[in-house]
Amino acid sequence: MGRASAGPATWLPVTSTALISTRHEYGWVFGIYVPIAAGVFAVVCVVVLGAVLRYRRRSPVDASRVSERNGLEAGYAALLTATVAFLLYVTFTAEHRVDTVSLRQTPALTVNVIAAKWEWEFQYPRYGIVHRSGAVGRQPLVVPANRAVRFNLSSEDVIHAFWVPELQFKRDAIPGKTQEVVLAFTRLGLFRAQCAEFCGLRHSEMVFNVRVLSPAQFARWAASRGRAAL
């Protein structure tokens, strides 16, 4: 799942990294869930196919009359329970970091994200910069890489959702309350993002781009009050 989570370290929660990356946490959980799911699917396919081929066209007289194996089934249920416990351990570990520990980081930058039908407004209060995207424009959300960025998400009308697939993360913007999330981008570049919650007629157009700059480039861009070339 990308650079941030490559290598054997994917299999352990990396608690030493100061910066919490949703992309990294997602990759860790994904890397455990998906192989287990694929394994379960493969086993069931083999069992069904094997049983059908083996027990096809026998005389009904030869059919087994054993109708339960409760000991075996209880052992199997215990195995299922243990698997569920393991999956929950993985999920809770990652979820705690994404939802709780991340908020304890000191953000290097705060961006107010205001969603409205059908546009995004990105305010940088410290630098006096305002960018707008969606049905009204194509100014990207600009952020520095490898820095904790706080987003204050709010909506002016209906429920929207701030979804950046590069971050493997989204959070709803619901009118009446500003939600705080602290996120970190780990790769430089231009990424697509958009509103994920259906918000009316022009929902398809409520898109924006994210431009991730190196911290030095970002500092230059911010110092020029957004006038420096991206």
Add this chain to the structure above:
Amino acid sequence: MAVQAPAAPLPRVRGAGWIGALTSTDHKRIGLNLGLCSLAFFLLGGVFALIMRSQLASPNAHVVSDYTYSELFTMHGSTMIYLFVTPMAIAMALYLVPLQIGALRVAGPRCALCGFWIWLFGGLTMQSGWLAADGAGRDGWFSYVPLSNSANTPGVGQDLWTLGVILAAVGMTIMGACVVATIARHRAPGMALLRMPVFTWTALVAVLMVVGSFPVLVVAMTLLYIERTTGANIYTGFSGAIDYQNLFWFFGHPVVYVMFFPYLGAAAEAIAVNAHRRWFGYKAFVISIMLFAALSMSVWAHHMFTTGGSTNEYFAFTSTALAVPAGIEYFDMAGTLIGGSIVLRCSMLFGLTFFVQFLIGGVTGIFVASPVLDYQANDSYMVIAHFHYTLFAGSVFGFFAGVYHWFPKITGAFLRERLGKVQLAIMIVGTNLTFFPMFILGQEGMTRRIARYPQHPGWETLNRLETIGAGLIAVGIAVFLVNVWVSLRRREPAGADPWLGHTLEWATASPPPPLNFETPLPPIRSYAPLFDLHEEAMDRAREGVSA
């Protein structure tokens, strides 16, 4: 032990022909009417899907406007959930449960008839939105506030949608309550709870969830209707939006299992009969579906992981724990196959496909039950793929397993096996071609409910594959309709018990007479009373040979 009510009013047929058929209080007629109407709504919802897939065949198509597209996805979801998969599950329960438990009638036959008509008027009310000046409902099948209030979605279409949902839910609650009461009061002598057939158990937990959760939908929608029409401030601000979602999903998740259990039961009956074995691990199965139902009443807010207004750990815990009862069902399915004498009729093949394909929906359900993974998957095509694998690749295949299994009972004639296998093959290809690419699109960031999508590498190809798949599904359904037509026109008569059935519905004529059973019931000593007789007959034959 429930005793047969001695002075049950006869299910009279009021007059002949259409009037008689539409006002009959015979549970079989009501079930059949409900099933046929649901099937008509299924075809309508399928047409909506085909138009949407045509729009999405290329990134910036203009088959329909954005406005029409929002009506189409709203009415597709609403039609399929409120008017097809859920009522079809109740229709199967209404038709089969009294037969399977040896009852002469359903409890509260007039109530059940009334419930059917209320549901039907709800469906027609919802669809009548297409005739309104501003069109049909257009805020999605869950119509979140504040988008669905009168300020953001003015007009009659959304009002009709809201009223239609209320009526459909009331009607289904009444019919569900009738099935619960039938099981409580009308079981034949000897039919203890732990001798009820597998399908009856799955139907029972489903209708219990209907009775427990559908009234909450009625409340949520009534409040929405009041807010829309009077301007009352009911769902206001952040907490109002979250309240609506809690109320909605308190219905909206249990209904997912109402749309699953009876089809699981149908597939299980078909597999057991075609493997010539009684369903394996019956007691564990009964415990597991009760645990399943109890848990699934407490998982609703996993739809709300990204709102910042739910207790994510709790709902991740209950949702992931569903893997335990679900795993038991697969164990019992495998246990039934292993050691059996398997005949690969259409009902068996559809039943096995139900289990295999549903598993893709199941494991991805555990995937999205993890908040960290859902933060990416929520509202993306990943979720669309997941629930279509449960509802279409799962439940609809389970439904067809039931159709091929019980069609001879209902009509007295067999469906054609060869046409059935053609239908199955086309539908397997079509289903996976339609829904599997959606996992990839969702992972790559395609959001749901968009009429046009970015020109991202590969997206157009994947979307076009899906559109072709949807066309194949339509062909498969057409083959099924032809099969029904041919089988009813040139009948191959089926006797009372063409498959060596296990349960009491096979102990009466096909189709069953108005009061279900004209001859005394066989002794009920297990959950497969007819299979007990088959086994005894086989034993006698073997002894005769050895003697």
